[in-house]
Amino acid sequence: MRQRQYxxxxxxxxxxxxxxxxPGIPGVISAGKTLDEAREMGAxxxxxxxxxxxxxxxxxPEPSSLEEIMKDARR
Numbered sequence: 001m002r003q004r005q006y007x008x009x010x011x012x013x014x015x016x017x018x019x020x021x022x023p024g025i026p027g028v029i030s031a032g033k034t035l036d037e038a039r040e041m042g043a044x045x046x047x048x049x050x051x052x053x054x055x056x057x058x059x060x061p062e063p064s065s066l067e068e069i070m071k072d073a074r075r
Contacts, residue, residue, distance in 0.1 A: 006063045007066060008021070009022075018033070020039070020041065022042070023073075027049070030042045
């Protein structure tokens with residue numbers, strides 16, 4: 001089985017931790033106090049979500065391209 005790579009968006013407001021989300025998979029979000037922690041927590045959240053989908057018999061969506069994500073962001 002080939003490994004899929006999903007694009008993550010990392011954001012930070014002045015008075016908050018780093019947030020991370022995956023536009024191609026709505027609902028998968030996480031955060032961390034540092035950029036590295038946000039990346040680690042995001043990877044864990046994504047893996048758990050995909051494992052749950054598999055356990056429920058759902059098919060993981062194909063990763064969105066950067067072009068698709070940017071197009072959606074402009075709407």
